[in-house]
Amino acid sequence: MVEWIDPNRMHLDLGKDSYDIVFGKDLNSTVADELEELKLNTHRPVILTDSNLIRLGLPQALQATLEEKGHAPIILDFPAGERSKNWQRAGDLLEQLADHGCGRDTVLIAFGGGVVGDMSGFIAATYTRGIPYIQIPTTVLSQADSSIGGKTGVDLRRAKNAAGAFKQPARVYVDISLLKTLPYREYVSGMAEHIKHGIIQDPSLFDFLEANRYRILERDLEALLEMSKRSLQIKGRVVEIDPHEKGLRRILNLGHTAGHAIESASGYERLHGECVSTGIPIALRIARDTIGFPAEDVQRVTRLLNQYGLPVTTPNSISDDEIIRITLLDKKAKGGKARYCLPKAIGQMHEFNGEYATPVPEEIVRAALLESR
Ligand SMILES: NC(=O)c1ccc[n+]([C@@H]2O[C@H](COP(=O)([O-])OP(=O)(O)OC[C@H]3O[C@@H](n4cnc5c(N)ncnc54)[C@H](O)[C@@H]3O)[C@@H](O)[C@H]2O)c1
Numbered sequence: 183m184v185e186w187i188d189p190n191r192m193h194l195d196l197g198k199d200s201y202d203i204v205f206g207k208d209l210n211s212t213v214a215d216e217l218e219e220l221k222l223n224t225h226r227p228v229i230l231t232d233s234n235l236i237r238l239g240l241p242q243a244l245q246a247t248l249e250e251k252g253h254a255p256i257i258l259d260f261p262a263g264e265r266s267k268n269w270q271r272a273g274d275l276l277e278q279l280a281d282h283g284c285g286r287d288t289v290l291i292a293f294g295g296g297v298v299g300d301m302s303g304f305i306a307a308t309y310t311r312g313i314p315y316i317q318i319p320t321t322v323l324s325q326a327d328s329s330i331g332g333k334t335g336v337d338l339r340r341a342k343n344a345a346g347a348f349k350q351p352a353r354v355y356v357d358i359s360l361l362k363t364l365p366y367r368e369y370v371s372g373m374a375e376h377i378k379h380g381i382i383q384d385p386s387l388f389d390f391l392e393a394n395r396y397r398i399l400e401r402d403l404e405a406l407l408e409m410s411k412r413s414l415q416i417k418g419r420v421v422e423i424d425p426h427e428k429g430l431r432r433i434l435n436l437g438h439t440a441g442h443a444i445e446s447a448s449g450y451e452r453l454h455g456e457c458v459s460t461g462i463p464i465a466l467r468i469a470r471d472t473i474g475f476p477a478e479d480v481q482r483v484t485r486l487l488n489q490y491g492l493p494v495t496t497p498n499s500i501s502d503d504e505i506i507r508i509t510l511l512d513k514k515a516k517g518g519k520a521r522y523c524l525p526k527a528i529g530q531m532h533e534f535n536g537e538y539a540t541p542v543p544e545e546i547v548r549a550a551l552l553e554s555r
Pocket residue numbers: 232233234235238262263264267294295296297298300320321322323324327328329330331332333334343360361362363364365368371372454455
């Protein structure tokens with residue numbers, strides 16, 4: 183069971199892969215102090231980050247703090263953005279680790295958003311058949327979702343996240359002060375995953391996001407801390423029950439079937455969270471038309487997404503045919519039918535034949551897509 187060791191430290195119980203998630207502000211010295219305590223053989227911490235964060239000097243600040251405490255970290259970076267999350271880039275970074283003479287006694291520190299986190303986890307899973315890694319998420323999205331749970335990987339040309347591995351981090355530091363420099367569009371985009379968590383499991387989180395939207399949009403640190411704790415607690419509970427996505431964990435894919443298709447069809451012009459935001463009302467309309475999800479809650483959710491400034495309509499440049507074609511390539515598709523994660527109500531997901539992914543006839547998907555124009 184997810185357990186709070188103190189108000190700022192959550193423990194995720196995954197047997198030998200268990201770890202803590204530490205929440206707070208300005209956590210660089212905590213990270214440095216705890217590297218020893220983690221008993222990782224930290225001969226060489228490697229901070230993996232992206233070009234935007236380097237420009238802001240944030241990984242360099244962590245590097246300086248680690249140096250003050252007697253570590254000798256190096257920094258590797260790559261061009262920011264989803265287009266870097268590929269096989270070639272991961273291979274290049276693996277080569278760079280070897281060039282630096284990194285051995286099994288290396289600990290990787292993923293310092294960045296979901297792209298850095300997914301790439302770092304994948305590299306940590308494969309370098310010398312596995313080295314430990316720490317997540318320091320720096321975006322709303324990664325502080326809501328991607329930094330825990332151990333799903334790592336890269337995109338293939340035809341499908342997102344299509345090559346990867348399960349690899350849990352050794353520890354996660356959710357430092358909300360890092361969100362100060364996040365561009366507004368990225369900030370808002372990440373809100374989609376928080377709203378998703380409210381819909382799938384926790385009506386009180388959904389209420390919190392409705393009631394506190396001004397504070398959240400003004401980046402009130404206390405509100406951000408509260409939101410991240412609640413969201414990661416929800417995800418943590420799901421991951422504990424189903425770490426390898428055999429069943430329950432599928433609920434975390436709400437909005438992602440159509441969302442991923444739009445993301446890939448847009449050539450990654452739309453951000454991940456924006457596509458999830460577009461995908462959520464599509465899934466809810468499908469749920470309304472098939473399993474009786476209340477019509478007024480479709481409106482309530484759509485209103486909240488709108489209030490955060492998130493897109494809820496499918497771009498006209500992407501056709502329904504294209505979305506449908508891509509959803510059939512989705513990992514969840516089965517027997518030639520796209521499958522969707524559908525809620526029965528806010529806070530309650532629908533189970534179909536013991537699974538949380540329901541095959542949906544194409545005409546129902548088409549009707550929901552038409553409404554999203
Ligand atoms: N593994 C999982 O469970 C999981 C879950 C959800 C999403 N994801 C993945 O996460 C990725 C999206 O993550 P993301 O939205 O964090 O994108 P991202 O990592 O690309 O970061 C978004 C942008 O913000 C910049 N940035 C990051 N932190 C910053 C900061 N503190 N200040 C200023 N700029 C900053 C980055 O350079 C980038 O340009 C997708 O690839 C998605 O597939 C993974």
